Amino acid sequence: xxxxxxxxxxxxxxxxxxxxxxxxxxxxxxxxxxxxxxxxxxxxxxxxxxxxxxxxxxxxxxxxxxxxxxxxxxxxxxxxxxxxxxxxxxxxxxxxxxxxxxxxxxxxxxxxxxxxxxxxxxxxxxxxxxxxxxxxxxxxxxxxxxxxxxxxxxxxxxxxxxxxxxxxxxxxxxxxxxxxxxxxxxxxxxxxxxxxxxxxxxxxxxxxxxxxxxxxxxxxxxxxxxxxxxxxxx
Ligand code: URA
Numbered sequence: 232x233x234x235x236x237x238x239x240x241x242x243x244x245x246x247x248x249x250x251x252x253x254x255x256x257x258x259x260x261x262x263x264x265x266x267x268x269x270x271x272x273x274x275x276x277x278x279x280x281x282x283x284x285x286x287x288x289x290x291x292x293x294x295x296x297x298x299x300x301x302x303x304x305x306x307x308x309x310x311x312x313x314x315x316x317x318x319x320x321x322x323x324x325x326x327x328x329x330x331x332x333x334x335x336x337x338x339x340x341x342x343x344x345x346x347x348x349x350x351x352x353x354x355x356x357x358x359x360x361x362x363x364x365x366x367x368x369x370x371x372x373x374x375x376x377x378x379x380x381x382x383x384x385x386x387x388x389x390x391x392x393x394x395x396x397x398x399x400x401x402x403x404x405x406x407x408x409x410x411x412x413x414x415x416x417x418x419x420x421x422x423x424x425x426x427x428x429x430x431x432x433x434x435x436x437x438x439x440x441x442x443x444x445x446x447x448x449x450x451x452x453x454x455x456x457x458x459x460x461x462x463x464x465x
Contacts, residue, residue, distance in 0.1 A: 234260070235268030237279065241286065244321050252321070257282050282319070284451060291346035292325050293452040293460060294318065297444045298341050304332035314341050317449050330354060331362075331412050331436075339364070339433030340441045342460065343449075349461045353437065356393060356411040360463050363435040364407050364417060369427040371402035376424045380407075386419050395420075406434070437463045 234253070238244040244252060249268055256264045259280045260272055272279065274288040296317045298304065303311045306328050314329050315322075330342040330350040344350050353360050377399070383392045396408040407417055418428045434441050438459040444450060452460060 232272055232274055233268060234258070234265060234270040234272055234279070237272055237274055237288075241288065241292075243281070243286065243325070248321060252281065259283075281321075287451060287454060287457075289457070291344060291349075292322075292327060293346065293457045294322075294327070294343040294449055295439060295441075295444060295452060295456075296341050296343060296449040297441055297446050298333055298338055299446040300336050300338055302447075303335050304329045304341060311335065314343060317447060318343070333433060334415065334418070334431070337364075337431040337433065338446060339431075340436050340439065340444075341433070342436055342439065342452075346461070353460065353463060354412060358463065359410045360437040361408050361410055361435075362412065362433060362437075364409070365400075365430075365432045365434055366405060366407055366417060366421075366428055367430040368403045368421055369429050370425075372405075372421070372424065372426055376421075376426065379424060380420045384420065384423055386413075386423060392416065392420060 235246045235249040238249045239246055246268065252258060253266045253268055256266060258265055260270065261278050279286045296314050298314055301311065302317065303313050305313050306315055307313060315327060326345040327343045328345070328350070330344055331354050333339065333341060352358055377397050381395055381397055383394045385391050390413060392413065393411045395410070398406040400406065409416060417431060421428050439452070439456055
């Protein structure tokens, strides 16, 4: 397959965009910079990189971003920067969307994909995909708070939350593990106990972890991560 065809088949670059990216020396095949669109490759054998990041030949795209504060979990926003704006422009036409939402003032792991079925399933409470968050609270929280929150409690709108887990790290910080993702859930859980979340960061989404991905950075899921994400969602 021609290299430019590979990029357009992956919906990453049009032929014209591909030409310009190739000219700039941003593409490598098996570690060697390639500047010609008609260069022949074997998509499932050769390692193709764009700006040093390996492009895995696949039907759908799966990426991870570390969302900073102030960025919104949406595909478009008239005012704020979105999680998609953290990716290079070439990826805009892939039809990616965030798998679940983090609040504007929450940081951490967001999955971006265009695989609607896996995303839908990964978010379904029935699949019990656990999301891990680091939190800090304004006031210290008690063991009674932990028992009430982890058992599941009734929020102001009458919704009763699913049981969850809390791992205490200090007087006013810890990890919380949820298998559902209701609007402002963690803030409302602590709010229901008269406390306030002052910092929230998603550390893990099922088997996917933030690792050393810095705020504002993105990367492709590895093949193993993609498999785990899609399998967990089945
Ligand atoms: N719960 C919240 O309150 N906010 C988030 O961003 C995620 C979970």
